[in-house]
Amino acid sequence: MWKIIPVITICICAAFFSDRFSRKDERLNGYVYKEKFIWTIAIVVSAIFAGLRTRYNDTGTYLETYNLLTNSNFDFSDIKWNFGSNFGYNVVTITLKSLGFSNNGYLMVFAIVTYGIYIWFIHKYSTDFLMSMFLFICLVFTFPLAAIKQCVAVAFCLLAVDKAINKKWFWFIFWILIAESFHAYSFMYLIVPLLFFVPWQDKRTVMWIIIFFFAGILLRPMIGTVLSITDALGEEYTAESFNEGGVNPLRLLVCLVPLVLSFILRKQINDPYNEVNRAEGLCMNLAFLNGEIMFVALFGTANYFARLANYFYIFPVIALPRLFNMVNPKWRTLMKVCVVVCYLAFFYYEINIVHGRFDDDFRSIAFNEFHFFSLK
Template sequence: MTVYWFMMAWVILFGILAQVSARRVCVGEYLGEDIYEPRVHLFVAVVTFAVIIFFAGARTHVADTTTYINIFNEYPLFQNAHDIIFDSSAREPGFRLFSILIKTYISDNYTVWLSIIALISGICVMFPLYKYSCNFGVSAFLFMASCQFTWMFNGMRQFLVAAIIFSCTGLILKNKTLLYIIIVCILSTIHKSAFILIPMYFIAQGEPWNKRTMLFIGCIVLAMLFTSKFTNLLTDVVEQTDYASSVNEFKSTDDGTSPIRILVESVPIILAFIYRNKIKDKLTPIIKLSINMSLIASGLYIISKIASSGILLGRLPIYFSMYNLILLPWLLKNIFEDREKDLIYYIMILCYFGFFYYQMVITWGGMGYSSQLLNLEI
């Protein structure tokens, strides 16, 4: 845990520095007056995430990393890779092509490969927070404390897709539907679960609590009422798709979503619902989108708990839950009065520290870190 505590301390320190040195910019209008929010300097934002990117790239034996390294080492060079790249029976052709190109034209060292993936993932998470979060320091802390950062150490292929699509938030806000769908289709060659982003794109559009989102909530309720039938139907559907070949993989690496995780990830949407009347006139486009994305994430977490067959569902919410990193700081800023905010922030920090300890130490046993490059075995 030493590495992860160091990462946490680094993110907190530079997150505070980022917020202290932030400049105020106009982000919209409320009741005829311009709304100003702090936005951090890009360099400090990059430094804040640099520690996560560095340790993610330098790792050797962390969770599923060994499997990925073995796969990378077995890839041939591009000149001899035709059969590997175009093997119709294998998954993720885009990921194979991307990896083979790195091995051929950049380096055959797996650390370089892992570092490139970590750099892309980290920057793609950092940039929307830098651009849209009203409190980058809190958002960076939440990324660590909610344990979303662990995706860069375990499950990196799916997180690479999730991070890239998160960086495309501007396309959703600008209604660039065709371009968004094209990007999703390309990313689906890295991880096929990306296809879920297409229908969810239309659910996430528009005002919070609109007919589409309420229909989504209705589907969740029905799934809860007809648990066994829903689970059997879901299993039948999944087994007839490309996910069938990954069922065993997910059964061995994901034992379902815990109620504590569901509660933690649902806090922002619960607050947004309770105080919906208070914030309805303050909503900016990014916050409207974040509320809808948060609702989708919570709904998928609940469904993954209902369908406790371990068929990948517990991993789908990562495509949407990163919007909580933008939403929660905004809610704390706009819901509570100044005299209440300090107490609320203290409570939030303590609760997330508690969750971080619970998830990392109790549930995952410390998620040991190993790096041949750094000569570390912790």
């Protein structure tokens, strides 16, 4: 874990000083002014850390595929152009190879795009950037080190969400299509227009909970339908794969925190004093969706449904700090201390126990060994 501590420290310090030079409103409902430069240090450090790696989780598989790429003269003739084939990712990869990008140059490009958009989105929509960056590190930070295609697709989906919040529907569809060309599950974001409401204000929140509850209970009887959907998306799953073990219950509990906390604070959410706006309501509902899909993963293969849930893993990072500031002020500090301790424990559990020791699995080159282009 020592290898990741320096980058975590710098990111948290950047978020801390960015908050220090920003100004929040008196009710802690958001910012009157947001600092415009210091927060970008977190993007630079995160991208460099990710771009210098040579091994971690699926990184080796990505690099092996990149090294074996033979059609590197802007030859796109072998690409399948249906959305399930991830042709957008293939086009970019062939282009990078054709331009002579090195292995780490290839990784660096995707790291810059992914971490850049993630942290930009958090900075734009979080009402507590420091707490959001802490949660981002605990919940999301290591995921782009493994699932490159999925994470860059999520980044483009965040651009789509930004356009939806601003009611620019043409660009919303545009970015969804771009994301879909990188990873098939991006279609999940087409649900966004249905989630522009304040949680617990009417029956819609309960309706979505009931839908996903029965989706989990009825998953096994509906395996044939699910397999047809995954086949149409270009994913190959068998009925046996859906009989594998479900998601880790601890991971499910972590994903359900925003939903449970929002239920406890439902009166505060609907209090005009707290003024939950269009963007905040959407981020809360998408955070709930992360937990609701993860609930379905409890009954089926974690490999499929947990991957679907991970498409919305970033929204608790924005929703939770907003909910924390609705807690009674006399309990707020104690609650935040408990949050920090619990999420740090979960972070340690994830990267040192569930997936093996981080320091044993992660390898990287030194910064002075990095070259964007291959040396010949």
